[in-house]
Amino acid sequence: MCGIVGYIGPRDCGPLLLDGLRRLEYRGYDSAGIALIDQGKINVRRAEGKLRNLEAAFYREPMPGKVGIGHTRWATHGRPCEENAHPHRAGSVVVVHNGIIENHLALKKELQSRGRVFESDTDTEIIAHLIDEALAAPQGGGHPLHAALRMALARLEGAYAIVALSEEHPDVIVAARAHSPLVVGLADGEQFAASDVPAVMEHTRNFVFLDDGDTAVLYADRVDFFDGEGAAAVREPKRINWDPVSAEKQGYKHFMLKEIHEQPARIADTLRGRIDLENGNVELGEVDLPEGFIRDQLKHVQVVACGTSYHSGLVGRYLMESLARVHTSVDLASEFRYASPVVDENTLCIAISQSGETADTLAALREARRNGARVVAICNVMESTIARESDFVIYTHAGPEIGVASTKAFTTQLTALFLLAVWVGRQRGTIDGARGQALLTEARHIPSVIEGLVSNDEIYLQIAKDFSHARSFLFLGRGINYPIALEGALKLKEISYIHAEGYASGEMKHGPIALIDDDFPIVVVAPRSKTYEKTFSNLEEVKARGGRVIAVATEGDTDIERHADVVLRVPHVSEELQPLVTVIPLQLLSYYIADFKGTDVDQPRNLAKSVTVE
């Protein structure tokens, strides 16, 4: 996830672009840059690190220009550094981009074969080259830079929001959108492009939200819009009346709620470019293990992680053992290094961390490496310490997670673990092509399933009223949904300050059943699965003792209604993918209870987003 801003009009726009980037910094902050056209020449300034570095460089030596673009980066391809910071330039063209170009390697090779030289490791630079090449002989009518942009877009696969400038055509900015957000702000005599409304809402309240496939040509005095076929299109502006603070949260009350709603897009980003449906396989070129290691040498998978990432690791064990038939252990990173772990050169260690800076996880992965294990990190932050110290990294594409309570990082970790388990299973022959195809086809539908769940959250307001006075909750789940019970309990604890425990359903009768009364709500994760009947019996045990039950259950399951006071419905999906779906109601439940209680949802007391002490 990155932030884009563009301007064309009568003002010297450097400060305006920097101000826009500051408001987009929540989208990424590992490097930033701007490009301005001044007297027919494009000047670019970029800086590694937070935006303040770029601001300092700009104000030391201000750049004039009434047409410009800017970018704040969250690295996905190429480490965070000045060379990889946007804008990227090729010939007379500069480009900023948010998204992932899936076929960038093939395009780069092709461009290099025509003598094009690259200066960065990014997928974005190819876009600049493609537009620059097309500018030499733009096909189709209209503005030449727009025609060249459309020729370049025809070559791209993946997701993008793109804004581009050319020295040859300083009268326009061109913009395009496919699966990554982009808005155009309209004003009198000046026009704006941005990833998100808050970037420029100080200057205009009239916005066109581009549709997928749309392109736009921004002149100082007007904007021309085009649909995916390149035909002129009418796009009605919407008037935005949000206040600037809520606008950064895109109108959501808290970042956590925004991040819950973002999950379909972020899961789709994590899947993007990694599914080979034709062969029922997964492409994980980033895990460049020696040939035959997975098939012949791998004896043991060892997961290390903390908190929510540990819970995703527990789901990972289930996936790795059921899909790839590899013995898998999962340890809390803080325990692992003091526990004489049995890992060696036949072990694949998976270190899971959103931040990539968690001290316990870092210490655990170092211990695993000392013992000869190869380490794959599943990590959200490029070039973080854990990413750098691991042998290989599978990046989750959750984008910056601002809320302290992890939501989209968790579901993108589950997505990465699912892909990894299918990949290992295919190599070990425990999954054949047909099964791989079936699993991956279903995985591709998960974002739309989650979209349905997050867009229907009214029920949680009533639950919050009815249950937020309870002093303690018990969360129950079995099998692959047991870690989801743990995660549900953690979410409730950390943001609502209500005590909660997660338990394996079958263990309830061995102790916690003594606690049950009508003031001790039980949340049971009970989708239809091979353990459903057993979980159902546990529910009966709760009900017989007067407990109040909230059940997460499959759509169409009417039996559950006899034993649950509230039923939160989820669509049926295969067991391997269930956690991605069953965790959503628990995130929403915790969020609405915490919000009803009025706690500080995004920054709960005593917690930090990144825990860098052991």
Ligand code: M6R
């Ligand atoms: O950045 P990491 O994934 O390594 O962080 C691990 C935990 O600190 C983190 O998941 C924590 O438990 C969250 N607050 C959970 O919401």
